[in-house]
Amino acid sequence: VRVGVVGAGQLGLMLAQAGQPLGLGVTLLDPSPDPPAAAVATVLRGDFDDADGLAELASADVVTFEFENVPAAGLERLAAAGARIAPDPAALAVSQDRLAEKRLFTVLDIPTAPHEAVDDAASLRHALDQVGVPAILKTRRLGYDGKGQRRIADDGDAGDALAALGGRDLILEGVVAFSRELSILAVRGADGQTAFYPLVENEHRDGILRVSRPAAGVDERLQAEAESLATRLLDRLGYVGVLAVELFETPEGLRANELAPRVHNSGHWTIEGAATSQFENHLRAVCGLPLGSTELVGRSAMVNLIGEAPARPDVLAIPGARLHLYGKAPRPGRKLGHVTLVAAGDDALAHRLETMLALVRAPG
Amino acid sequence: VRVGVVGAGQLGLMLAQAGQPLGLGVTLLDPSPDPPAAAVATVLRGDFDDADGLAELASADVVTFEFENVPAAGLERLAAAGARIAPDPAALAVSQDRLAEKRLFTVLDIPTAPHEAVDDAASLRHALDQVGVPAILKTRRLGYDGKGQRRIADDGDAGDALAALGGRDLILEGVVAFSRELSILAVRGADGQTAFYPLVENEHRDGILRVSRPAAGVDERLQAEAESLATRLLDRLGYVGVLAVELFETPEGLRANELAPRVHNSGHWTIEGAATSQFENHLRAVCGLPLGSTELVGRSAMVNLIGEAPARPDVLAIPGARLHLYGKAPRPGRKLGHVTLVAAGDDALAHRLETMLALVRAPG
Numbered sequence: 220v221r222v223g224v225v226g227a228g229q230l231g232l233m234l235a236q237a238g239q240p241l242g243l244g245v246t247l248l249d250p251s252p253d254p255p256a257a258a259v260a261t262v263l264r265g266d267f268d269d270a271d272g273l274a275e276l277a278s279a280d281v282v283t284f285e286f287e288n289v290p291a292a293g294l295e296r297l298a299a300a301g302a303r304i305a306p307d308p309a310a311l312a313v314s315q316d317r318l319a320e321k322r323l324f325t326v327l328d329i330p331t332a333p334h335e336a337v338d339d340a341a342s343l344r345h346a347l348d349q350v351g352v353p354a355i356l357k358t359r360r361l362g363y364d365g366k367g368q369r370r371i372a373d374d375g376d377a378g379d380a381l382a383a384l385g386g387r388d389l390i391l392e393g394v395v396a397f398s399r400e401l402s403i404l405a406v407r408g409a410d411g412q413t414a415f416y417p418l419v420e421n422e423h424r425d426g427i428l429r430v431s432r433p434a435a436g437v438d439e440r441l442q443a444e445a446e447s448l449a450t451r452l453l454d455r456l457g458y459v460g461v462l463a464v465e466l467f468e469t470p471e472g473l474r475a476n477e478l479a480p481r482v483h484n485s486g487h488w489t490i491e492g493a494a495t496s497q498f499e500n501h502l503r504a505v506c507g508l509p510l511g512s513t514e515l516v517g518r519s520a521m522v523n524l525i526g527e528a529p530a531r532p533d534v535l536a537i538p539g540a541r542l543h544l545y546g547k548a549p550r551p552g553r554k555l556g557h558v559t560l561v562a563a564g565d566d567a568l569a570h571r572l573e574t575m576l577a578l579v580r581a582p583g
Numbered sequence: 584v585r586v587g588v589v590g591a592g593q594l595g596l597m598l599a600q601a602g603q604p605l606g607l608g609v610t611l612l613d614p615s616p617d618p619p620a621a622a623v624a625t626v627l628r629g630d631f632d633d634a635d636g637l638a639e640l641a642s643a644d645v646v647t648f649e650f651e652n653v654p655a656a657g658l659e660r661l662a663a664a665g666a667r668i669a670p671d672p673a674a675l676a677v678s679q680d681r682l683a684e685k686r687l688f689t690v691l692d693i694p695t696a697p698h699e700a701v702d703d704a705a706s707l708r709h710a711l712d713q714v715g716v717p718a719i720l721k722t723r724r725l726g727y728d729g730k731g732q733r734r735i736a737d738d739g740d741a742g743d744a745l746a747a748l749g750g751r752d753l754i755l756e757g758v759v760a761f762s763r764e765l766s767i768l769a770v771r772g773a774d775g776q777t778a779f780y781p782l783v784e785n786e787h788r789d790g791i792l793r794v795s796r797p798a799a800g801v802d803e804r805l806q807a808e809a810e811s812l813a814t815r816l817l818d819r820l821g822y823v824g825v826l827a828v829e830l831f832e833t834p835e836g837l838r839a840n841e842l843a844p845r846v847h848n849s850g851h852w853t854i855e856g857a858a859t860s861q862f863e864n865h866l867r868a869v870c871g872l873p874l875g876s877t878e879l880v881g882r883s884a885m886v887n888l889i890g891e892a893p894a895r896p897d898v899l900a901i902p903g904a905r906l907h908l909y910g911k912a913p914r915p916g917r918k919l920g921h922v923t924l925v926a927a928g929d930d931a932l933a934h935r936l937e938t939m940l941a942l943v944r945a946p947g
Contacts, residue, residue, distance in 0.1 A: 236600065239622060242895065242908035242920075258603060259623045491855075491880070494903040494925050503899060512902035516855070516925050517880035531606065535867060538876035539858040544606035556604075561858050561880050 220506050221246065223276030225267055225294070226286030227256035229545040229554065230482050230498075233490070234285060235260035237498035243506060246279060248272045255545040268293035277302035283460060283505045285481055287314050288361060305409070305459040305505040310480040313456070317359050317390045317477070324475045327451040331475045333393035343381055346391035347374060356380045359388045366426070395474050397467035401434050404486040405449035406461045406500045409507040413453060414500065415446045416493060416513045421465070421485050427552065429579075431485040432520035432572065433565070444473055452478060461486070461501040484523065484554070491541050491561045492519025517561050518568040522575050524556040529578040534558055537574050539567070584870045585610065587640030589631055589658070590650035591620035593909040593918065594846050594862075597854070598649060599624035601862035607870060610643060612636045619909040632657035641666035647824060647869045649845055651678050652725060669773070669823040669869040674844040677820070681723050681754045681841070688839045691815040695839045697757035707745055710755035711738060720744045723752045730790070759838050761831030765798050768850040769813035770825045770864045773871040777817060778864065779810045780857060780877045785829070785849050791916065793943075795849040796884035796936065797929070808837055816842060825850070825865040848887065848918070855905050855925045856883025881925050882932040886939050888920040893942040898922055901938050903931070 220243050224231050227249035235256050238245040247256045248263045256262055265272030268290040274297075276282050281303045284294070294308040313319045317334075324331040335346030337356065347354065352374065358367040369380035371391075381389070400423065404416040418441065420434040449464050456462075463483030465476040486497035495503075495511025503510055527549045528534075534542050537560065544556040558575055562568035584607050588595050591613035599620050602609040611620045612627045620626055629636030632654040638661075640646050645667045648658070658672040677683045681698075688695040699710030701720065711718065716738065722731040733744035735755075745753070764787065768780040782805065784798040813828050820826075827847030829840040850861035859867075859875025867874055891913045892898075898906050901924065908920040922939055926932035 236603070239600070240905075240907040240920075241899075242906075242910065494881075495905070508896055509900040511899060511904070514903070514927060516927065517858075532872055535605075535875060536873040539878070540875070541604075541859070542606075543604040546606065556606075563878060563880065 221279040223279035223282040225284040225289045227254035227262045229255045230285035231256035233498045237496055238502050243502055248276050258546050273297055281305055281505045287479055287481055306480050307457055310456045310458055314478055314480045315360055317357055327455055329448045329475045332395045335391050337389040337391050338387045343377055350391050350393040353394045355392050356384060357390050358384055359390050395467045397469050399468050401466045401468055402485040403445040403449050403464050404497055405453055406504050406510055407453040407458045408504045408510045409459050412510055414510045414513045416489060418442055418445055419485055427525060428484045428523055430522050431488060433518060460504045461497050487557050488519040488521040488559050491559045517563055518565055519559055519561045520568055520572045522558045522579055523554055526551045528555050533578055537571055539571050585643040587643035587646040589648040589653045591618035591626045593619045594649035595620035597862045601860055602866050607866055612640050622910050637661055645669055645869045651843055651845060670844050671821055674820045674822055678842055678844045679724055681721055684841060691819060693812045693839045696759045699755050701753040701755050702751045707741055714755050714757040717758045719756050720748055721754050722748055723754050759831045761833050763832050765830045765832055766849040767809040767813050767828050768861055769817055770868050770874055771817040771822045772868045772874045773823050776874055778874045778877045780853060782806055782809055783849050791889060792848045792887055794886050795852060797882060824868045825861050851921050852883040852885040852923050855923045881927055882929055883923055883925045884932055884936045886922045886943055887918055890915045892919050897942055901935055903935050
């Protein structure tokens with residue numbers, strides 16, 4: 220079985236690493252001169268919507284993607300030409316448009332932030348009336364890691380925010396008073412079978428994920444609530460593969476923030492911490508193979524290495540530290556790698572995580 | 584840090600797979616046209632004692648080996664020329680000579696089978712007097728997976744066995760009445776730090792390892808006995824890297840059978856089942872990095888896929904099954920891959936292992 224992947228960043232790298240032991244040939248497409256996945260697999264060089272590159276990728280048995288800003292139109296053309304694409308490009312299209320995404324949540328009775336479309340000063344005034352302040356004005360498309368958004372604390376901020384974001388194709392979102400950010404990773408097989416990883420708690424800084432850890436105090440009810448909303452999304456989208464849903468926990472229950480139709484940074488811990496990793500399960504799903512068990516094996520947490528990586532011996536001296544470097548040159552704000560801390564129990568995990576966090580707060 | 588590896592079979596493949604996330608560049612040397620490791624790393628093509636290939640390999644920061652029948656002389660020449668080789672080629676030389684190996688055990692007070700050198704009919708008669716029957720006549724060198732040995736049930740078998748094995752450079756070993764075969768995987772860092780994985784129980788058939796599973800009923804005393812004998816070997820050899828010691832359990836305690844100065848098939852379960860895999864720990868050791876924790880993460884067992892592999896969906900349908908295919912063409916007796924079964928506890932593990940064993944006993 221051969222799999223084509225649009226994008227060859229670290230997610231493509233880890234997909235390729237997961238596919239190799241299964242005997243799945245993974246080929247990727249990426250415009251970068253030196254993408255992370257090239258260290259372990261064949262990478263075709265071309266833009267994400269390069270027709271020739273996509274056509275070559277489509278000679279594989281199935282095409283998937285690791286990057287949500289892939290132009291959906293190119294994949295839709297491939298699908299129209301008979302290529303098998305998983306997940307369906309429609310899921311990609313929804314995820315690329317914050318308004319479509321929020322509307323999908325609403326249609327499926329999945330609670331989310333109050334929101335209104337904004338295309339000019341008049342619709343922004345209307346939206347502020349509906350949503351209230353503080354609120355966040357965002358571009359509908361191509362937002363990523365906190366880029367493309369402005370906070371509106373009071374009506375006086377509105378004009379500047381509107382101008383800064385281009386004045387149209389925007390969405391105003393109410394601020395959700397949440398106690399913490401969670402995410403659920405779900406996977407749906409070609410046969411409709413589903414599986415879920417336990418909720419994890421995510422800590423962002425400057426809009427970039429820093430830490431994912433087991434969400435403390437999650438009872439069966441909360442896990443079931445998350446699985447239920449993820450199931451509605453999977454089924455509605457006829458989804459095949461791994462889907463990540465970012466959630467806010469509030470006193471009134473979970474609020475969906477956004478979805479990512481791909482393997483997700485908050486699931487990297489599954490490489491070591493689950494019976495089957497998100498990468499392997501995504502490949503299993505898109506290849507029509509049985510899904511793997513998502514049960515926990517020990518306790519795990521993940522720390523991203525952003526901008527610069529601590530010295531390797533310092534990381535490796537932490538018991539249970541599993542280092543994953545992506546082979547990228549250091550640059551402020553760039554995800555260079557991650558470390559998964561594994562332990563037999565919660566206390567040992569907390570201690571190891573604390574040691575690791577001290578390293579990234581004061582990199583050597 | 585760059586690592587050169589002599590040999591690019593499945594052990595080289597898994598070393599390369601372990602090195603990549605750590606940012607260690609792994610280059611390998613192998614004469615095969617299509618060695619397993621070539622799927623994920625650069626493989627220089629050349630014989631294991633090819634001077635040019637070895638010299639190119641030695642441009643790395645450290646050279647190691649994944650195959651114990653590498654001619655030690657070539658590595659010793661590299662070491663003499665200033666290359667860093669780990670483990671020391673002396674360990675390789677000992678492991679290649681069953682007599683030297685048994686003598687090393689004896690010198691270190693490590694119980695082993697009674698044994699005598701055999702170089703002709705007279706020394707065989709003497710050896711049979713000393714060791715008794717039944718006994719096993721083996722070539723001193725190049726024995727592998729049960730090849731190069733003959734059982735002598737009574738004195739009448741002696742002449743044929745001697746002739747079949749070439750008549751000289753042999754060793755006669757007494758048969759050890761053991762209850763089971765165990766192995767211990769040990770690792771020693773460049774600084775002399777050591778770590779050990781828990782004893783595993785191994786099941787061989789036709790001289791080839793079939794299954795490794797957690798050794799039931801191992802108490803602290805038995806684990807300590809194994810660690811103690813491994814420590815004596817590591818220290819005596821000034822060893823750096825992973826060392827495997829195959830052991831027989833007898834009513835009188837452990838008997839060392841043989842050592843392997845490399846990562847070992849009975850440690851493949853550590854990829855999923857330990858906080859740090861044997862492959863990563865070998866690389867950490869030879870690169871002078873801190874050793875990783877060897878503590879268990881869940882419970883794991885391993886089943887080799889010999890000769891032909893069961894259908895992929897059948898394997899992947901087993902909860903907690905982690906498939907590792909080496910990309911080799913099927914051939915009777917050939918190790919094509921392995922499956923690690925992981926589970927949260929012993930009961931689930933036993934059930935999963937049983938399901939997997941049914942598949943390899945009756946491959947689809």
